[in-house]
Amino acid sequence: MLSSAEVSNRLSGFPRFEDMSLSLPYAPRMPKGMVRETREVVAIARTFNDEVARPRALELDRKTHEDPGYMPRDLVELANRWGFYTMWIPRIFGGRGYNMPSMSYFAEEVGSVCLGIMNVIGVHYLGVAGVVASANTRLAKRILGEVVRGEKTGNPCLIALATTEPGAGTDVEEVELVDKGRVACHARRVRGGYVVNGTKVFISMGHVSTWTVLYAYEDLKRPSETTVGLMVKTGTQGFSFGSHENKMGQRVCPASVLVFEDCFIPDDQVLFSTDMVRKFTKKPIREVAQRYIDYVVGATRPGVCAFGVGAARGAFETALKHASTTTMNGTLLINHEWVQSMLAEMYKNVALGRLAYTEANYANSHRGLYKILQLKPVYYYLRLMPQAYFDKVIGPMLEKDYSTRLMGKLSYDWARPEDQRCCSGWASLAKVAGTDLGVRNCQMAIELMGQTGLRQDAGVEKMLRDIKLLQIYEGTNQLNRLNVFKCLIAPEIPQARVFEEDR
Amino acid sequence: MLSSFKSEWKPFEDLARSFAAKELAGKTEEHDRYPFGEFFHDVLDKAYEVGFLGIMLPGELGGAGGGIGTLCTVLAALCRADSSPGGIVFTNALVQKILLAADARDIAGEIFGRASSAGGFLAAFPSYTHPAHQDNLPEYKRSGRGYSLTGPVDLLVLGGLARRAIIPARAGSGRQGSFFLIDLDHKGVSKSEPVFTLGMHACPAVDVRLDRVRARLIGEEGKGEEYFDRVLPAMHVAAAAMNAGIMRGALDEALAYARERFQGGREIIRWSEVSMLLAGMAVKADAADMCVTLACQALEQGEAGWSSRCAAAALHVHEIACEAVTDGVQVLGGNGYMKDYGQEKRFRDARQVQALLGSVPARKLDLIRKVSGV
Ligand SMILES: Cc1cc2nc3c(=O)[nH]c(=O)nc-3n(C[C@H](O)[C@H](O)[C@H](O)COP(=O)(O)OP(=O)(O)OC[C@H]3O[C@@H](n4cnc5c(N)ncnc54)[C@H](O)[C@@H]3O)c2cc1C
Numbered sequence: 055m056l057s058s059a060e061v062s063n064r065l066s067g068f069p070r071f072e073d074m075s076l077s078l079p080y081a082p083r084m085p086k087g088m089v090r091e092t093r094e095v096v097a098i099a100r101t102f103n104d105e106v107a108r109p110r111a112l113e114l115d116r117k118t119h120e121d122p123g124y125m126p127r128d129l130v131e132l133a134n135r136w137g138f139y140t141m142w143i144p145r146i147f148g149g150r151g152y153n154m155p156s157m158s159y160f161a162e163e164v165g166s167v168c169l170g171i172m173n174v175i176g177v178h179y180l181g182v183a184g185v186v187a188s189a190n191t192r193l194a195k196r197i198l199g200e201v202v203r204g205e206k207t208g209n210p211c212l213i214a215l216a217t218t219e220p221g222a223g224t225d226v227e228e229v230e231l232v233d234k235g236r237v238a239c240h241a242r243r244v245r246g247g248y249v250v251n252g253t254k255v256f257i258s259m260g261h262v263s264t265w266t267v268l269y270a271y272e273d274l275k276r277p278s279e280t281t282v283g284l285m286v287k288t289g290t291q292g293f294s295f296g297s298h299e300n301k302m303g304q305r306v307c308p309a310s311v312l313v314f315e316d317c318f319i320p321d322d323q324v325l326f327s328t329d330m331v332r333k334f335t336k337k338p339i340r341e342v343a344q345r346y347i348d349y350v351v352g353a354t355r356p357g358v359c360a361f362g363v364g365a366a367r368g369a370f371e372t373a374l375k376h377a378s379t380t381t382m383n384g385t386l387l388i389n390h391e392w393v394q395s396m397l398a399e400m401y402k403n404v405a406l407g408r409l410a411y412t413e414a415n416y417a418n419s420h421r422g423l424y425k426i427l428q429l430k431p432v433y434y435y436l437r438l439m440p441q442a443y444f445d446k447v448i449g450p451m452l453e454k455d456y457s458t459r460l461m462g463k464l465s466y467d468w469a470r471p472e473d474q475r476c477c478s479g480w481a482s483l484a485k486v487a488g489t490d491l492g493v494r495n496c497q498m499a500i501e502l503m504g505q506t507g508l509r510q511d512a513g514v515e516k517m518l519r520d521i522k523l524l525q526i527y528e529g530t531n532q533l534n535r536l537n538v539f540k541c542l543i544a545p546e547i548p549q550a551r552v553f554e555e556d557r
Numbered sequence: 558m559l560s561s562f563k564s565e566w567k568p569f570e571d572l573a574r575s576f577a578a579k580e581l582a583g584k585t586e587e588h589d590r591y592p593f594g595e596f597f598h599d600v601l602d603k604a605y606e607v608g609f610l611g612i613m614l615p616g617e618l619g620g621a622g623g624g625i626g627t628l629c630t631v632l633a634a635l636c637r638a639d640s641s642p643g644g645i646v647f648t649n650a651l652v653q654k655i656l657l658a659a660d661a662r663d664i665a666g667e668i669f670g671r672a673s674s675a676g677g678f679l680a681a682f683p684s685y686t687h688p689a690h691q692d693n694l695p696e697y698k699r700s701g702r703g704y705s706l707t708g709p710v711d712l713l714v715l716g717g718l719a720r721r722a723i724i725p726a727r728a729g730s731g732r733q734g735s736f737f738l739i740d741l742d743h744k745g746v747s748k749s750e751p752v753f754t755l756g757m758h759a760c761p762a763v764d765v766r767l768d769r770v771r772a773r774l775i776g777e778e779g780k781g782e783e784y785f786d787r788v789l790p791a792m793h794v795a796a797a798a799m800n801a802g803i804m805r806g807a808l809d810e811a812l813a814y815a816r817e818r819f820q821g822g823r824e825i826i827r828w829s830e831v832s833m834l835l836a837g838m839a840v841k842a843d844a845a846d847m848c849v850t851l852a853c854q855a856l857e858q859g860e861a862g863w864s865s866r867c868a869a870a871a872l873h874v875h876e877i878a879c880e881a882v883t884d885g886v887q888v889l890g891g892n893g894y895m896k897d898y899g900q901e902k903r904f905r906d907a908r909q910v911q912a913l914l915g916s917v918p919a920r921k922l923d924l925i926r927k928v929s930g931v
Contacts, residue, residue: 119590119593119753224890234823255891256891299895300896301894301895301896302901302905303894309891382690382692382919497879501916504912505685505712505912506711508685508754508755508912509752509755511752511753515908518908519905522894526886526893527891530890531887532830532831532834535830555829557827
């Protein structure tokens, strides 16, 4: 038998055991209540699918072709009424506080019926992640509080997140690239705030959101060291919308052009800036900026994986139904061996994709953005205390500087770099896996269904149009593969350099 | 690009390319809005004028008298710009080939010889099926001196535009099929609105229900499958040529974009990951051209043993086309997903073209049956 020192030594070799099998150590630490909650979330999603998503998905897609100006305001109102925009906001901020991993299961369910509708619900949480990851608890309380009030009053308050610019897409996903890139969204420091000039493109749900998390740069030549995060309210002077894109799929979810012309953002809407970050960490700003990006996409990319798994499942289910009701040479398709094999392959893809987001979520739950929420005592404390307690006792604390400083220290100063790499690497791995499998299943379903698969009213062609986007946004799968290399492989190879290829 | 293999095809390629440059370039998104936008009747009329609607039809029947190489050259060049006109040319050629295979020259002459407009020259066909693989064909009955057809025809391509259609049908429960000519204005024909499909929106199809529709038999009764099998090798290659053209278009656009687009301080073509995507597309586009060219040459020279090779070549070309167009979107990033660029349409169209002449699995099984004799 080996001594425990020998075991540790063996397990720290590549691949490090702690990075390769996340569910093994973490599943037993999961609060049991999460299972009950997740079951409830899935049941809610299935109810929503039956009552809203399934009856409307195809009709809405058709409508967006008839009327390319369509905006999903009706859907947003419905989702708001169903409580989806606060469901995964922690209770300390007044939300319903469902556990974050349960959102992936939700995304798979709703995504299996319509990715566009799922995006109308889900993109908001990209914005929420952008707010929460900043460690700015005061502003988080204010903005998320508005979302909660929006739900109560029936006036939806959504958050969009804007990083992508006409000249910089992949570049803004990665600090190594952004300094070489062509960002143009400029934030000028003025008395009492910032003045922003620039354009953002492809911003999901921009037109129908109340708040936008906007990234701009104080020095366009050194963006990674001068990034500022700003909360911009729709309607602010100097902030307007351009067109929204004419997309191949996910057409119910607009992708907007945002234009900033001498747009003034007051200090109390600054999410983070170099000066603010300096109050809680001495780490190089570039490192902090990369960590911030990793927190956000580390949490949201497993969600995109779940979207992809949803499409993979939708394609599977549609093909299964077709095969169970259609004959070829007088025999039901489902009783042809090749069909059974193809359906099994599709089912397998769904299951593998689900494993990928589950693992990535374990990483986040124990080593990432929301790990505090998942500690058993914290989890039960947050679930069981009455809301009034959070509103009256915790709420005022969140507004204090020490609260932001503490969050900042926790998230940026005291967090281990290997945890950051694990979460970010797994998030990218899951994102690539789930979306590629999703595309694969949609393609297989189309092939299996022959001419029926081509028809919009059969559903699967829309899934193929919808799924393709997932290989592009939240970083192209190309960028995400490089991030897998950077986070999970390169650290073991001293001579490896990423994003510095010779021309 | 097929003409780089055989110079005889060059004039046709030039013709199709100049047609595409004049009639299609810059308007593909607008044309693709159908059925939610206008149909491009003007383009169809011009295609008729230059003879694209009857490329392989003999001159005495009103066609251009070209061979399969000519057809493929024109299809590839058209689809490089926009596959919808390609789909129309393909469907018309398919109908003409069936008529010729059945030796129904009289009917061909009546339809095409006398036509004086694009509308008159068009004939509809359910191009996304292999009739022998369809379990639910319409039923035909003798009625007086002719026949009558009853039953559904899904995705009748050009059914909303043409006056006539060729319809496969069976007698009662028998498996043997026959082809019939019907008049789409007959009172027993009810047509749906244009069916909204994945791709090739401007090569529209409608669902049709036939209720005791008067029909003329094409060739002999029970020989439908034989005729269809006779035209299949060439038409498989023609469909492959469409996807070869689509791939070429995807590669053109991806290369141009990758040379211009900067990320990380350089043109993205200088990131080797992007170069690899482009290389994969280039390999596939060239392989497709070679498959199509070789098959055309063999067919034109009447070489034996090419029918299953043509089917195989087509299956292969479609498969690599569907891969290449996915990468074509990817190279353009977010822009690849938008209708302002051509890649998203190619992504959809390639799949639609792949489905011509029946489902992929059915065609694969058919291929092995024919190759093995089992
Ligand atoms: C519908 C839609 C919704 C979106 N929603 C949002 C949103 O809500 N908020 C937001 O901020 N953004 C959003 N995006 C933007 C999205 O994240 C970007 O499109 C994506 O990051 C890619 O950027 P790009 O489109 O500029 O492509 P580019 O970065 O120009 O990439 C083009 C190609 O080059 C490759 N490439 C680029 N750089 C490299 C490199 N260094 N190495 C290897 N390959 C490289 C890419 O992989 C891609 O294949 C959305 C995009 C779409 C299409």
